[in-house]
Amino acid sequence: MTSPSWDPAQYLRHADHRARPFTDLLARVPDLPGTPPRIADLGCGPGNVTRLLTERWPTAHVTGYDNSPQMLADAAAYATPRLDFAHADLTTWTPDEPYDLLLSNAALQWVPGHLDALPAWLDALAPGGTLAFQVPDNTDAPLHTLMRELAATPRWKSRLAGVLRERNSVHPPEVYLARLGPTADIWRTTYLHVLPGPDPVLDWVKGTGLRPALDALADDPEARDTFVTEYRDLLRQAYPPHPHGTVLPFRRLFAVTTKAA
Template sequence: MTTSSAEWQARQYSLFEAERTRPVRDLLNATQVASARSAVDLGCGPGNSTETLIAYTPEARVIGIDNSSDMIDAAKKRLPQVAFELADISAWQAQGPFDLILANAALQWLPDHETLFPALVAKLAQGGQLAVQMPDNLDEPAHRLMRDAAADGPWRDKLKGVERTERFRAERYYALLKPLCARVDVWRTTYHHPLQGGVDAIIEWFKGTALRPFLAKLDAQESAAFLDRYRDGLKTAYTVHDDGVVLLPFPRLFIVATR
């Protein structure tokens, strides 16, 4: 995962590892990954996606890339036999060719997809695959309420422009990639994650991802007040069931482009 804010915390991200890993499996199930001999995991995080990739590519040499030293340290402890590199995806210089480039919940943090995606395809071997999964949830209440909280408080100037807003629709990714690829598959899936702990569980989920750029710009007192305002909004938008579980709808966009 890649972001321009303060370093991500591997422990926080890993609180919901099972839920975050399921989309990786769904993505890899749509590839021809078993025959890969060289593979890279862009935005490898604490190594959960890399571990899944290795299980699907028993013969491949796998490399993991992330721009967070905290994540790279966690990944190295988890998978000491794998080569992990501290690097920004946008500045990644490896030429390849690679049989598989995996980017799970990473590329949404980077700008200029018109340039980035063709550059990644160019690093593929003939017949190689670019496998991408990106959250597509900016219209969900959990994200809208972050923007509302950011705009409605004494911190509004600090938080102006923090949340990512640039994104393409499926049709645009297809149009961008198809001239470069033999086949492009694009689909969207909405997961409904059951989180124990009510709306506080939603906050804990996003503390490991989308909330971090906001909280990185606030001091401790401001962060607490911001989260209180965000929590109040969540309580009106999400139902907490009798067993304490809240269902978090989470749409994700998947792309498998075969060169």
């Protein structure tokens, strides 16, 4: 699996729902030790939630890191003297200075080997600093299983083999606990997103999990559209609409750990 291309406009079509886990994670982050604090947002995307860090810590210097030129271009609109953005590949990124907060929101599932990076990130924290992240924890949900099953059918497997995120892109909570230590606060939350409009689950996943398949078929628009149509029909059965909208259950895993002062 390679890093997908990103469409900020598509991603932000569900911005309110996607921002909720960020604010829930942020609510569990304790006071930071630095004066002013130094903060990194790892996988900042279009920057719309990164800016919330400057509201929580008005004197902090915040840097949002991402490897997507498209996302960084949108994020630049939020830049201020206290908030900047920079390119970084989280598969190789290492802190070059002590941070009071290293935070990552729905990004580490795209980073193979991220589990092995966590100890070095913890070591890079200033005394009393915090590492906090959340990741989608739903690779066993229909929106992912149906995508993988369709991609594995004879018609598509030659084009899509190894392209999509696998179940092991996120680890069980106890694995993160073992890596972060017994004082880490780790929990799961399942959000019931009520989405309006036609085929809203397809619209949601076009901004995230479906991106690698769209990239792999980008040179063949007819095949791409056929795959999306077949996948859409499966999603319609798995997530039927109701009078109030379509319900998308979405489980996420959260972790917060603070280094000893």
